[in-house]
Amino acid sequence: MKEESYKQLLEQKGLKKTKVRITLLQHFMSIEHAQSYNDLQAALVNEVDKSTLYRSLASFEQAGIIHSINDHSGLTKYAFGQPPSQGNEHAHFVCEQCKMVYCMGKLAPLQLNVPKGFKTNKVQAILKGVCSDC
Ligand SMILES: [Zn+2]
């Protein structure tokens, strides 16, 4: 994606086209696996200060540019793209060797039987195994 496309995306989402946001978008697009806050901070240490990074992530998530993933490691990870929502769920893959987290393809609707009186709002699927790099 060219810089112009990032600017368009930010504009569409009603976000200001700051240099930091463009840098952050470029970083998300250049890396295949999900990033924790610490990963991002380490990668962009010379370009973004902590609080700006924190705020940018929050506004990206709110705008649906990125989504957060709870892989049960205790660290939230972020990946580019719309969050998995009802009707458009996708699974996440956690590599047990390198600990990287990847967004997987769309999940087929799951038919899970829940007891009477329970209502499912969202399904979060985590697959565990070994990634193609390991
Ligand atoms: Zn791996």
Ligand SMILES: [Zn+2]
């Ligand atoms: Zn994802």
